[in-house]
Amino acid sequence: MGDPAVTPTAAAEPPSDAELQNLERYWRAANYLSVGQIYLMDNALLRRPLEVEDIKPRLLGHFGTSPGLNLVHAHLNRVIKARNLDTVCIWGPGHGGPAVLANSWLDGTYTETYPDVTRDGEGMARLFRQFSFPGGVPSHVAPETPGSIHEGGELGYSLSHAHGAAFDNPDLLSVCVIGDGESETGPLAASWHSNAFLDPVHDGAVLPILHLNGYKIANPTIPARLPESQLDELMRGYGYEPVHVTGDDPMTVHRDFALALDRCLDSIAEIQRTARAAGETERGKDAPGPRWPMIVLRTPKGWTGPKTVDGKPVEGTWRSHQVPLSNVRESAEHRRQLEEWLRSYRPEELFDDQGRPAAGLVDIAPQGTLRLGANPHANGGLLLRSLPLRPLEEFAVAVDKPGGSVNEPTRVLGGYLRQVMADTAERRDFRLVGPDETASNRLDAVYGASGKAWQEEIYDVDEHLSRHGRSMEILSEHTCQGWLEGYLLTGRHGLFSCYEAFVHIVDSMVNQHIKWLRTTRELPWRAPIASLNYLLTSHVWRQDHNGFSHQDPGFIGHVLNKSPEAVRVYLPPDTNTLLSTAEHCLASRDYVNVIVAGKQPGFDWLSLDEAREHCARGAGVWAWAGNETRDREPDVVLACAGDVPTLEILAAALLLRTYLPELSVRVVNVVDVARLMPEGEHPHGMPDAEFDALFTRDKPVIFGFHGYPWLVHRLAYRRAVHPHIHVRGYKERGTTTTPFDMVVANDLDRFRLVMDVIDRVPGLGVRAVEVRQQMEDKRLSHRAYVRTHGIDLPEVRDWSWQD
Amino acid sequence: MGDPAVTPTAAAEPPSDAELQNLERYWRAANYLSVGQIYLMDNALLRRPLEVEDIKPRLLGHFGTSPGLNLVHAHLNRVIKARNLDTVCIWGPGHGGPAVLANSWLDGTYTETYPDVTRDGEGMARLFRQFSFPGGVPSHVAPETPGSIHEGGELGYSLSHAHGAAFDNPDLLSVCVIGDGESETGPLAASWHSNAFLDPVHDGAVLPILHLNGYKIANPTIPARLPESQLDELMRGYGYEPVHVTGDDPMTVHRDFALALDRCLDSIAEIQRTARAAGETERGKDAPGPRWPMIVLRTPKGWTGPKTVDGKPVEGTWRSHQVPLSNVRESAEHRRQLEEWLRSYRPEELFDDQGRPAAGLVDIAPQGTLRLGANPHANGGLLLRSLPLRPLEEFAVAVDKPGGSVNEPTRVLGGYLRQVMADTAERRDFRLVGPDETASNRLDAVYGASGKAWQEEIYDVDEHLSRHGRSMEILSEHTCQGWLEGYLLTGRHGLFSCYEAFVHIVDSMVNQHIKWLRTTRELPWRAPIASLNYLLTSHVWRQDHNGFSHQDPGFIGHVLNKSPEAVRVYLPPDTNTLLSTAEHCLASRDYVNVIVAGKQPGFDWLSLDEAREHCARGAGVWAWAGNETRDREPDVVLACAGDVPTLEILAAALLLRTYLPELSVRVVNVVDVARLMPEGEHPHGMPDAEFDALFTRDKPVIFGFHGYPWLVHRLAYRRAVHPHIHVRGYKERGTTTTPFDMVVANDLDRFRLVMDVIDRVPGLGVRAVEVRQQMEDKRLSHRAYVRTHGIDLPEVRDWSWQD
Secondary structure, rough: OOOOOOOEEEEOOOOOOOHHHHHHHHHHHHHHHHHHHHHHHHOOOOOOOOHHHHOOOOOOOOOHHHHHHHHHHHHHHHHHHHHHHEEEEOHHHHHHHHHHHHHHHHOOOHHOOOOOOOOOOOHHHHHHEEEEEOOEEEEOOOOOOOOOOOOOOOOHHHHHHHHHHHHHOOOOOEEEOOOOEEHHHHHHHHHHHHHHHOOOOOOOEEEEEEEEOEEEEOOOOHHHHOOOOOOOOHHHHEEEEEEEEEEOOOOHHHHHHHHHHHHHHHHHHHHHHHHHOOOOOOOOEOOOOOEEEEEEOOOOOOOOOEEOOOOEEEOHHHOOOOOOOOOOOOHHHHHHHHHHHHOOOOOHHHHOOOOOOOOOOOOOOOOHOOOOHHHHHHHHHOOOOOOOOOHHHHHOOOOOOOOOOOHHHHHHHHHHHHOOOOOHOOOEEEEEEOOOOOOOOHHHHHHHHHOOEOOOOOOOOOOOOEEOOOOEOOOHHHHHHHHHHHHOOOOOOEEEEOOOOHHHHHHHHHHHHHHHHHHHOOOOOOOOOOOOEEEEEOOOOOOOOOOOHHHOOHHHHHHHOHHHHHEEOOOOOOOOHHHHHHHHHOOOEEOOEEEEEOOOOOOOOHHHHHHHHHHOEEEEOOOHHHOOOOOOOEEHHHEEEHHHHHHHHHHHHHHHHHOOOOEOOOOEEEEEHHHOOOEEOOOOOEEHHHHHHHOOOOOOEEEEEEEOOOHHHHOOOOOOOOHEEEEEEOOOOOOOOOOOHHHHHHOOHHHHHHHHHHOOOOOOHHHHHHHHHHHHHHHHHHHHHHHHHHHOOOOHHHOOOOO | OOOOOOOOOOOOOOOOOOOOOHHHHHHHHHHHHHHHHHHHOOOOOOOOOOOOOHHHOOOOOOOOOOOHHHHHHHHHHHHHHHHHOEEEEEOOOOOOOOHHHHHHHHHOHHHOOOOOOOOOOHHHHHHHHHHHOOOOOOOOOOOOOOOOOOOOOOOOOHHHHHHHHHHOOEEEEEEEEEOHHHOHHHHHHHHHHHHOOOOOOOOEEEEEEEEEOOOOOOOOOHHHHHHHHHHHHHHHOOEEEEEEEOOHHHHHHHHHHHHHHHHHHHHHHHHHHHHHOOOOOOOOOEEEEEEEEEEEOOOOOOOOOOOOOOEOOOOOOOOHOOOOOOOOOOHHHHHHHHHHHHHOHHHHHOOOOOOOOOOOOHHHHOHHHHHHHHHHHHHHHHHHOOOOOOOHHHOOOOOOOOOEEEEEHHHHHHHHHHHHHOOOOOOOOOEEEOOOOOOOOOHHHHHHHHEEEEEOOOOOOOOOEEEEOOOEEOHHHHHHHHHHHHHHHOOOOOEEEOOOOOHHHHHHHHHHHHHHHHHHHOOOOOOOOOOOEEEOOOOOOOOOOHHHHOOOHHHHHHOOOHHHEEEEEEEEOOHHHHHHHHHHHHEEEOOOEEOOOOOOOOOOOOOOOHHHHHHHHHHEEEEOOOOOOOOOOOOEEEEEEOOOHHHHHHHHHHHHHHHHOOOOEEEEOOHHHHHEEEEOOOOEOHHHHHOOOOOOOOEEEEEOOOHHHHHHHHHHHOOHHHHHHHEEEEOOOOOOOOOOHHHHHOOOHHHHHHHHHHHHHOOOHHHHHHHHHHHEEEEEEEEHHHHOOOOOOOOHHHHOOOO
């Protein structure tokens, strides 16, 4: 071990020796079960000598972190039972699946969830065999694991998940085990500051346990090698009061850790009591506010495993990260070591003749839903209540005729969200998160119902900060995402508003959440949870202040790569369609919904009723925008998806009616992007017959698209009309310039679209050639004008849509 | 302001009053120029009253952070000149573009780079007008900005960039201004620990300046609201010795900041002197090692701007983030305030009659390449030397016949990289970065030439840790990426090895780097830099230990969304093709190269010569794997890209030759994915004639693809044969299971591929129906076998390719 133990200052009565002996025995049982899962196909109880055939042919899993997780789990059992604590635990080192599965089997929750894995010798054998085995269960803590809301495969999100679980759950204790490897990641490092947002009155407590076992896959970890005084400063700098527990002698660590836990829980109770008595926590220069406790637990990696293998140190080193002993089928010596290792836990003391936990062993665990594997917060759908959503009529904008009025779509949505905030004031089960962009994204009306959560000092000049707010702003997309995931997974609702380009920061996080949802949809015991809703605004076409670095529409394509059961993408073109889309998403379950919408003033096209009908269909003809006659197919289809492309397509349609009135034009708008996909590829995929009726089978389709143009091709390549689809979208051309200059730079402007039509509709004649030249001239004069005056041509700037 | 000033303990002689006066005047000039850029179209020198027409019609930019950046720049000028320091500065709050542009104009570097923006009144007017104006320059610090290696649009990467610049540049001072907003991000939070990797002997120094102006876009920042003692603990916990400078009185801050800078630079010099005299820094329990200094600079946001606007506080609040005074054309009062604000800098003292900097003003700036805007490290291509690359013959594996031998591709590559490490031992201009996966990815041979960089304590049990190593491992993909970007941008070379799934963690970072490269390619004064090379391994098909959470092949599609000039994607199918690809990438410039390759033992298909030829073409027929005759087109094309799909396609080809020998089969392998794209869409895009010759125009193409199947469609949708292409790839089906079970789960297995051929080649008759059933039976028996035995069927496990 690195540094000597810093034993906690005893505050609570130390646990009795008998209690510690029980904990130790329980821990041994969990360790035995962890090793068994990694190694054994048969002979689970070791009632006979270990043979080659008892060993799995492929040894897959992670032992290194498991004994530490088992230690924490055993001790949590003790305090949950003693204090009647409603507790979830986030296992950051989620690759330690064997540990959490072992504990779930021990306390009976596993068998209740999966009745074929009985709590006896036969069930134990099944538990072992199924682990990381084809047709069995994953090697990590996963959706399949009872009591889990956190797949630890990708590291970095445990502490933000733990906070998400605690928000608005005042009686919940959210314990978070953070591996020292995970602690090196950016998302984890940022999320320590979540305590600046944790309201001791309305939120539960988060107890971080930084578990230093010293090594990652193959390297020492930074926090484990910092001088202990520096690590202590770091934790204090993060705002915590650290309690250090260090050791490798089991009974010493059991005693110290029990004391540490008691001390932390006492401290948490005191912080909450004080704050709740006062109604809130005063914080300022003279009142620095409470320091929440946390534990630094330093134990050897691969603790209780083989000390050396083939002459090399294993326990306490990176070599125990996965499988401390390899080639156990091939090597008799390794097999001997494995048997010795398994027998060192004295299984005969742990399990009875039938392989059930021995008498008294499981007495340390709590009962019923207090068990970590059975806590309903960890199967949040069980607790979920539908959001109270008022009729949209109260918020919709009046639209007498298409293009007759102008609104900022997200600002109107802000009014709707404000009402959701207001109507959940008592229930406290809705939160809005965002990286310091709520006001920029024009959703600030919500502050009227719930301010911005903030537990640090508040100055007179500040606006809307609140000790109890449910609007959350931190300049970390990772933390926003982690908070919201934790909040949703424990049965609440929310929305994440973000600049479109920078939501890519959470690409990898959303991958994991979608994988989680895809898996839980197949687990009947997992109740559906509220969808994760993104509102992406300040989008690619309107980054007037920021330019090229802030332009990227790729997130929708990223999400559409994932399991179609769980993903939805919407591009509402105006205010009422945004409202209708948002209402639908807020009421939905088990999806990731991505809504991209503008915040800038934009024309209203549809009344509320029209918007509802259009959104329900997901795509449809806007007859008022075209000029086709009923008796024949149009000459060209102008399709659009997204607010800016819709404006340009409508303008192009108007130009065509003016300049080439003989042309029959159909305008199709797509809100629900997955409708472009084939039936069978996505639940919203449109049947071919419907698609052909909408887009024709062989007419030119000029498609103005919000994102990268090839996304449309990737979705629609199987359609009959596909060879005739020509898409305009963002092609990485941009800077700080005017809105119209942006669409010109990317060939999405109305003039270019008219040229595209002329280039693709056959037999238009000489008149069309002249019109084409006029359009080209308009583009050129725009470019010259904007470079001189710094604003768009009045013709496009003050354009109004006329029916 | 929040807390009172903590003035630094004076170590150096305080600057004279005259010096401070000069600094203050220079600062005023930079502030004037910053405001002018945001607001003025004309009347740059304010030689007449401000009129409506002088004001830009759209006010776009960020003033809030600019005065602080100007302060730092002015003071850096002083110390660079006084101490003759080779310095780069990373401006984390890169939205403060006006500040860096102002300074560049003042010291002459801007005019040297862009001669039409002269250093006189006319040039000043041009500087103002072009800012954030159509056809002009971006509002942020950008590739276009002289002296910049960091586009600050997306926040979080300044400190890792600063470290990347400092590595292996022992004489360089890398100053890093970190905004307090940026400091909330995960990537930034993680990157403080970069000091655990900074070698005081071979690396330069990094001086972080955490600039607290208190507010983000619309919210207070966390670090600015922590009690100062807690912030101090946090910085110490990160391993720094903080020096605090706080104030809003300019002359006081000038004095304190000058003292703080001197103190820090003295401390840096002392650390380096000590370490370099000893050869390295001893660190252990009794020798905690040096604490590098850093500065916490606390000044008001929007400092020197309007104190109140329309009755609301602006200076010192979030309201000054962008444009403190809006509607200046419309509001006479705002116009009056703007004029007052501009005149408060007393431009008549700052610029002479011709609008040139007044006599003596620029004397505080250094000369030549010591100027921040002219330092060659900030245009790193100027310093770049080609890597010494040995002939591949020394590393290639012997391949007598296809499939006749087995190798671990990345392990062989490791030998090659080891030699690159060895051959750059003196030059020190090559680094390998990775998130604790170098050994897991089987590149550990490199440690033989250069160990793993590590400045914390080293234990006896550790292996390959080194105070001077150039292999770098931190469990933060963000930090790896940031380090490497900083290293490349300052003219060196490197490679990032990463698990394929988790490279998505840096999706948003690579977006920014590609945007940077795309822009610099169009700037003649920017010299080309070495490409950013990714080696993605432990890929989607072989996550035996980890399962679903670790499976995601989407990064290649993400990258292919970006500017084609700057992106390349390679899927080498075996060891020699990997070597050939890696050699090509290491010698290339200004690209992001993504190589996906396996680490597991795999068949060798091509000799080195064959590999070179194949990689040069990027795609080609593997005649030995098919059985077509010269006189007619094949009945079916089996195409493949990626190592696992290639194996399955080759096995399918062999099965077809065995079971349906009458079928004429062509096998095509694709290494360079962009070759699938049309000519004109990507520099590597294949002309249609070549594509048609390779894939035919109308025969069924069964394509086994490494990633998501629709990526092939998105790339190839314009090809004649496209309607006949059927792609198999990853479709989000996975868990911890066997390698062959993974391909079966995703319908990419050889049996399924044979069935696909049978389903798509017309006229095969009854024999084919029987074969199809046999294949289906094999799939089913595999599934049953693997679920019983936990390993793949011997038939596929021990499969060997026979010619």
